[in-house]
Amino acid sequence: xxxxxxxxxxxxxxxxxxxxxxxxxxxxxxxxxxxxxxxxxxxxxxxxxxxxxxxxxxxxxxxxxxxxxxxxxxxxxxxxxxxxxxxxxxxxxxxxxxxxxxxxxxxxxxxxxxxxxxxxxxxxxxxxxxxxxxxxxxxxxxxxxxxxxxxxxxxxxxxxxxxxxxxxxxxxxxxxxxxxxxxxxxxxxxxxxxxxxxxxxxxxxxxxxxxxxxxxxxxxxxxxxxxxxxxxxxxxxxxxxxxxxxxxxxxxxxxxxxxxxxxxxxxxxxxxxxxxxxxxxx
Numbered sequence: 001x002x003x004x005x006x007x008x009x010x011x012x013x014x015x016x017x018x019x020x021x022x023x024x025x026x027x028x029x030x031x032x033x034x035x036x037x038x039x040x041x042x043x044x045x046x047x048x049x050x051x052x053x054x055x056x057x058x059x060x061x062x063x064x065x066x067x068x069x070x071x072x073x074x075x076x077x078x079x080x081x082x083x084x085x086x087x088x089x090x091x092x093x094x095x096x097x098x099x100x101x102x103x104x105x106x107x108x109x110x111x112x113x114x115x116x117x118x119x120x121x122x123x124x125x126x127x128x129x130x131x132x133x134x135x136x137x138x139x140x141x142x143x144x145x146x147x148x149x150x151x152x153x154x155x156x157x158x159x160x161x162x163x164x165x166x167x168x169x170x171x172x173x174x175x176x177x178x179x180x181x182x183x184x185x186x187x188x189x190x191x192x193x194x195x196x197x198x199x200x201x202x203x204x205x206x207x208x209x210x211x212x213x214x215x216x217x218x219x220x221x222x223x224x225x226x227x228x229x230x231x232x233x234x235x236x237x238x239x240x241x242x243x244x245x246x247x248x249x250x251x252x253x254x255x256x257x258x259x260x261x262x263x264x265x266x267x268x269x270x271x272x273x274x275x276x277x278x279x280x281x282x
Contacts, residue, residue, distance in 0.1 A: 048117055049173065050105050052112070053112050054077070055181045056177050061116065066121065109178070110178070120172040134158065134273070134277070135231070140238070149266035155183040156183075156270075163230075171191065172189065209249045211244060212231065223252035236264065
């Protein structure tokens with residue numbers, strides 16, 4: 001092979017090589033982008049939950065806003081549900097042994113033979129409760145058991161919504177839903193970015209925002225002066241943050257004539273809701 005033909009051959013090979021190399025690079029880049037998109041979709045969408053317990057599952061099944069994927073139940077548990085399994089439903093109902101549910105929700109969970117796979121509820125915006133009468137605001141309360149118990153009391157005392165922060169407060173979870181015993185399906189659970197901004201917006205809507213603190217001199221009964229009330233409770237031990245206290249319309253305490261002067265935050269919430277509803281009834 002002479003020098004000219006050798007150079008032509010090398011040039012042709014080089015062109016072919018670069019062409020196929022480009023195809024391979026494009027294919028690798030496409031795979032990487034596809035993988036990235038899949039990961040992005042996975043991380044941007046909340047993971048499905050397995051709710052458990054008779055009251056929790058019954059309430060979720062009867063909530064038309066719930067997106068449900070499947071119901072796992074033991075034979076006995078299915079009969080205890082406040083829901084007609086014989087009616088048409090757009091998801092499978094599977095009869096399984098208790099051990100199957102143990103593996104999904106954990107042996108320590110009191111599942112009562114029921115596990116419901118569902119997407120988390122969408123969090124409403126603050127504007128959804130602007131025309132309400134009674135709201136409860138939680139300032140960095142982060143225990144899901146406490147928040148679940150507060151949700152339950154809130155529904156019992158006709159509170160119109162629970163407002164909490166996106167940071168330092170739990171999102172919807174199976175533990176929170178179980179502690180709420182079905183109440184999560186009956187009240188807006190609103191998670192906001194900035195509590196100060198939310199309180200100021202509530203003020204513009206005519207709400208009196210009352211922070212609860214044992215350091216306040218006025219009892220709650222004497223501090224309620226409006227027909228639109230938002231009660232603010234802080235985390236146990238820490239209480240309300242200084243900025244929250246500054247932003248609130250007023251501060252008040254729960255009158256406790258006994259020796260113990262402090263309550264669990266969920267118990268304090270129930271007492272405060274009861275006092276406020278008594279005020280509205282007068």
